[in-house]
Amino acid sequence: MLKKFIIFVIDDLSGSGTPEEMVAIDAFNDYLRDKGHWIFAGGLTAPVHANVIDNRNDSNFTTGKPLFDTKENYSGFWLIQANDDETAKRLAYEGSKACHRRVELRPLLG
Template identity: 45%
Template sequence: MLAGMYFLLGVIDSVSGSATASEGEAIDAFNDELKARGHWVIAGGIASPDQSVMIDARGADAVTTQGPVSEAAEFVSGFWIIDAPHADAAQHVAIAASRACNRCIELRPLLGLAP
């Protein structure tokens, strides 16, 4: 681990699980590179929003609602959490992630978490 800051790299897509075989190979190679360079924390795919459940337990009773918080054409379909020494380094990793998965990446720092 680099012991810098943690960042979330959200993969933006319109279909969950839509990676082609060649994109999957590129993602695997990218993951190996993250591990070799000490950036790797965790990564994974995320089911489509239609499989989500909203839970609001702020009141006396918990209320559950099927479906996403909002309807959108694009959504987060996967993620990486990386360790990077600073935001510029994380941005370079996000550029490589976008190239590997052939998708747009949303880069956000994780607040209150440090390696």
């Protein structure tokens, strides 16, 4: 049974990928699709656009800012599927190489 994972791209606030990185990312995306690992991928806006919302107990609370105030953030992600943890880890290494950034790999629950 295939397991699902998320690969977060770790970035700083220096800007988006170079044209060369975008070519490598597109090639990695195509590889994921061709090999049946692809579920979904996307980029995220800068943290200044984040907003923590809490409506527990109808509190209707909003911070107007991200949860964490840090230089590093997640700038994108891949949702993938793989037969095992080692395959997912290998794909995370390839994703890191493609986007020329560190990544964080996490299995999804369930």
